[in-house]
Amino acid sequence: MKSHYWSRLERWSARWVRVHTAVVLFFLIAPILIIIPLSFNTSTYFSYPMDGVSLRWYQAALFDDQWQRALLNSLGIGFASTLLATILGTLAALGLTRPGFPLRGLIMPLLISPMIIPIVVVAAGFYYIFAPFGLVDSYLGVILAHTVLGTPFVVITVCAGLQSFDHSLTRAASGLGATPWVCFRRVTLPLITPSVATGAIFAFATSFDEVIVVLFIGGAEQRTVPRQMWSGIRDQIDPSILAVATLLILFVLALYGCASWLSNRHRNEMP
Amino acid sequence: MNETIPTPEGGLAAPDALNDAERLQAYRRVKRQESRKALLLAAPLLLFLLITFIAPIGTLLLRSVQNPEVPLALPEATKLLQHWDEAAMPDADIYAAMAQDLVQASKQGKLGRVARRMNFYNPAMRSLLLKTARKLKRDSRDDLQAALLASDSRWGDKEIWRVLKRAGQSPTPDYLLNAVDSYVDKTGSVASLPPEESVYLAAFSRTIWISTSVTLLCLLLAYPVAWLLANLPARQGRKLMLLVIIPFWTSLLVRTTAWYVLLQPNGVINSLLSGLGLVSQPIPLVFNRTGVLIGMTHIMLPFMILAIYSVMKGISPVYLRAAQSLGAKPLTAFIRVYVPQTLAGVGAGCFLVFVLSLGYYITPALLGGAGDEMISQLISIQTNQQLNWGLAGALSAYLVIFTAIFYFIFNRLVGIDRLRFG
Numbered sequence: 001m002k003s004h005y006w007s008r009l010e011r012w013s014a015r016w017v018r019v020h021t022a023v024v025l026f027f028l029i030a031p032i033l034i035i036i037p038l039s040f041n042t043s044t045y046f047s048y049p050m051d052g053v054s055l056r057w058y059q060a061a062l063f064d065d066q067w068q069r070a071l072l073n074s075l076g077i078g079f080a081s082t083l084l085a086t087i088l089g090t091l092a093a094l095g096l097t098r099p100g101f102p103l104r105g106l107i108m109p110l111l112i113s114p115m116i117i118p119i120v121v122v123a124a125g126f127y128y129i130f131a132p133f134g135l136v137d138s139y140l141g142v143i144l145a146h147t148v149l150g151t152p153f154v155v156i157t158v159c160a161g162l163q164s165f166d167h168s169l170t171r172a173a174s175g176l177g178a179t180p181w182v183c184f185r186r187v188t189l190p191l192i193t194p195s196v197a198t199g200a201i202f203a204f205a206t207s208f209d210e211v212i213v214v215l216f217i218g219g220a221e222q223r224t225v226p227r228q229m230w231s232g233i234r235d236q237i238d239p240s241i242l243a244v245a246t247l248l249i250l251f252v253l254a255l256y257g258c259a260s261w262l263s264n265r266h267r268n269e270m271p
Numbered sequence: 272m273n274e275t276i277p278t279p280e281g282g283l284a285a286p287d288a289l290n291d292a293e294r295l296q297a298y299r300r301v302k303r304q305e306s307r308k309a310l311l312l313a314a315p316l317l318l319f320l321l322i323t324f325i326a327p328i329g330t331l332l333l334r335s336v337q338n339p340e341v342p343l344a345l346p347e348a349t350k351l352l353q354h355w356d357e358a359a360m361p362d363a364d365i366y367a368a369m370a371q372d373l374v375q376a377s378k379q380g381k382l383g384r385v386a387r388r389m390n391f392y393n394p395a396m397r398s399l400l401l402k403t404a405r406k407l408k409r410d411s412r413d414d415l416q417a418a419l420l421a422s423d424s425r426w427g428d429k430e431i432w433r434v435l436k437r438a439g440q441s442p443t444p445d446y447l448l449n450a451v452d453s454y455v456d457k458t459g460s461v462a463s464l465p466p467e468e469s470v471y472l473a474a475f476s477r478t479i480w481i482s483t484s485v486t487l488l489c490l491l492l493a494y495p496v497a498w499l500l501a502n503l504p505a506r507q508g509r510k511l512m513l514l515v516i517i518p519f520w521t522s523l524l525v526r527t528t529a530w531y532v533l534l535q536p537n538g539v540i541n542s543l544l545s546g547l548g549l550v551s552q553p554i555p556l557v558f559n560r561t562g563v564l565i566g567m568t569h570i571m572l573p574f575m576i577l578a579i580y581s582v583m584k585g586i587s588p589v590y591l592r593a594a595q596s597l598g599a600k601p602l603t604a605f606i607r608v609y610v611p612q613t614l615a616g617v618g619a620g621c622f623l624v625f626v627l628s629l630g631y632y633i634t635p636a637l638l639g640g641a642g643d644e645m646i647s648q649l650i651s652i653q654t655n656q657q658l659n660w661g662l663a664g665a666l667s668a669y670l671v672i673f674t675a676i677f678y679f680i681f682n683r684l685v686g687i688d689r690l691r692f693g
Contacts, residue, residue, distance in 0.1 A: 007601060009601065009602060010601050016495075017495045017498065017499050018499065020492075020495045020496070021495060021496045021499045021500075021511075024492050024493075024495075024496045024572070025496065025511065025514040025515070027492075027569065027572075028514060028515060028518045028569065028572060028573070029514045029517065029518060031526065031529035031530055031533055031569065032517065032518060032521055032525070032526065032529060034529070034533060034539055035528070035529045035532055035533075038532065045537070046532040046535060046537075046538055046539070047535075047537060047538055047539055047542050048539060048542065088315055088316040088319055089316065091312050091313065091315055091316065092312065092313040092315070092316035092317070094312050095308075095309045095310060095311070095312030095313035095314075096309075096313060098305065098306075098308070098309035098312070099305070099309075100302055100305035100306035100308075100309050101306060101309040101310065101313070102306045102309075102310055107313065107317070109678065109679075109682050110317075110320070110325075111313075111316060111317075111320065113324075113678065114320070114324055116626055116627075116674060116678050117328065117630070117671060117674060118629065118630020118631075118632075118647055118667075118670055118671070118674065119630060119632065119647075120630060120632050120647040120650050120651055120667075121328060121331065121630070121647075121650065121667040121670060121671055122324065122327070122328065124331055124650060124651070124654045124663055124667065125327030125328040125329075125330065125331035125667075126323065126327045127654065128327060128330060128331050128334065128654075128660060129326060129327040129330050129331075130327070144323050145323065147319070147323070148319075148320065148323050148324045151316060151319075151320070155316075205520065208522075209522045209523055209524065211523075211524060211633060212632055212633070215651075216651075216654075216655075226522065226523075226524045229524045229525075229528060230524060230633075230637075233524075233527070233528055233531055233637055234637070237531070237532075241528055242528070242532065245522075245524075245525040245528050245529070248521075248522050248524075248525050249521055249522075249525060252520045252521055252522060253517065253520070255520065256516065256517070256520045
């Protein structure tokens with residue numbers, strides 16, 4: 001369709017769509033971009049024009065015991081729950097994509113439901129039943145609850161990866177005498193690694209960004225970065241939160257870079 | 272994993288020596304083995320979710336119909352009260368049992384939980400129970416009915432006994448009724464609180480209202496964006512897509528913090544507006560409904576754009592061209608040919624945004640004001656401050672059932688395993 005065929009309505013609406021899109025994309029990205037310079041402000045005000053540029057809020061955040069502890073907690077809880085979620089989710093996805101899986105229409109939605117059920121209900125239920133077992137105010141409790149929230153992402157991405165999987169490869173392997181374990185280790189796993197890794201990154205990002213579970217079942221020792229930000233906004237907000245926010249934006253961008261690199265590689269390998 | 276060849280056991284007998292029935296049996300056996308193996312792979316996750324997800328939520332929801340506190344602490348009196356017909360005053364036996372149970376519970380330190388439980392019915396019950404137990408311990412007379420009545424005249428009030436009887440009944444509808452601002456009155460029929468005292472129904476309707484508004488706002492904002500991104504040249508589209516993906520991946524807390532900072536009375540937006548001379552004094556943008564809607568729309572919008580975009584990407588332009596070459600005007604062709612093909616994405620996006628909004632907590636808690644609490648916040652107030660687990664369970668039950676209905680419909684229409692992120 002060449003432009004001179006376009007009616008006035010079409011030209012008008014094409015222009016309108018472009019303006020609309022520009023406004024919406026600005027709405028999406030601007031808040032994130034605007035707070036980054038504010039984190040370098042010398043004063044404690046959250047507004048432009050800035051008084052001057054300094055790294056004092058970065059210094060305040062990076063050398064603060066609570067933020068350091070929060071970062072270690074976030075990373076530790078994130079890695080542990082990601083590991084658990086990845087193993088459990090990948091196994092389940094391997095089962096779910098086999099042809100004879102019974103009651104798939106019932107079990108699949110069940111495995112995905114932690115993503116849909118309101119997190120407050122998940123956290124309150126977890127607190128209610130596990131408080132007598134000492135899992136509240138403990139690392140194990142937070143890790144287990146974050147694993148619950150992370151597994152749907154692993155199940156979905158690995159199932160999607162396995163859908164394009166060529167089952168004749170595993171049949172060939174077992175026909176050539178490979179045991180089921182060798183077959184999994186040498187044939188299946190290398191082929192689904194990208195989708196497993198993508199699922200793991202999603203699970204990690206979920207845990208790394210989660211605050212409600214930590215509010216309910218984490219104690220003072222289990223404070224994570226989002227939890228620390230939460231109390232920062234609630235109690236006493238100062239620009240060191242913006243410094244942390246800026247660092248988190250960079251961190252998450254790096255995570256996204258990994259995920260998209262993996263999925264690109266995935267696409268190239270299995271067209 | 273030899274799933275196609277049904278091998279008879281041992282493989283010794285030649286296939287032609289078997290009749291059809293045996294073959295069928297062997298085939299079925301292999302099939303059964305296959306599904307058992309498949310299920311076995313999913314078993315660890317199923318077991319894990321059963322313990323850490325299904326059992327906790329199930330217990331919490333069941334808690335909404337249970338009344339364990341009073342029967343545990345006041346066993347005899349509760350038992351006797353269940354046979355009381357509520358017509359006349361309870362007889363002397365019930366008074367005696369109540370007096371004994373109260374003293375016993377107080378000595379064993381169980382009275383505090385009963386007092387808190389009764390407080391949910393009537394704020395005066397707590398002090399009545401604690402005061403009575405204190406007085407009874409000092410009272411040495413044998414006539415326990417007289418002693419109870421002497422400790423507080425309210426023990427002569429039938430209403431107090433009726434409430435104690437209700438608190439001993441399991442399963443109870445009371446929490447589920449309280450969660451929709453209703454209760455069982457003296458005559459045994461269900462009554463509702465007057466609208467101005469409504470707390471939970473108002474919160475439910477507010478939650479649905481906010482979720483619906485956010486969903487519609489997202490749909491209106493997302494549809495043209497998704498269309499343009501799907502129809503731009505691939506390179507350009509991918510670059511612009513980054514502007515959707517980056518916010519999508521950015522931490523919720525970071526985005527909420529950003530809005531918190533931007534929307535302040537002396538924040539960036541207000542200083543910009545007053546700098547341009549558009550407003551004379553700061554407009555309130557945060558700690559009210561506006562703040563909640565802006566923050567939630569910002570967080571949900573990428574879900575909507577991605578859901579619609581992924582469907583639009585798969586729509587071939589030939590249909591639109593065909594419609595136009597058959598004489599349809601561009602607008603007609605767009606509405607009658609293009610839009611229907613995008614409905615799957617619109618449905619998926621709307622479902623996801625609506626359901627995620629229903630259970631939302633962080634943004635309304637940080638950007639909302641006193642009148643913007645959503646149901647999730649009220650649940651957390653019941654569990655963390657009031658310690659009213661029954662009511663928390665009842666509120667959760669309504670929220671979970673409502674969410675589950677939408678989940679079920681969505682799963683039927685679109686299929687949950689077709690959700691994609693990023």
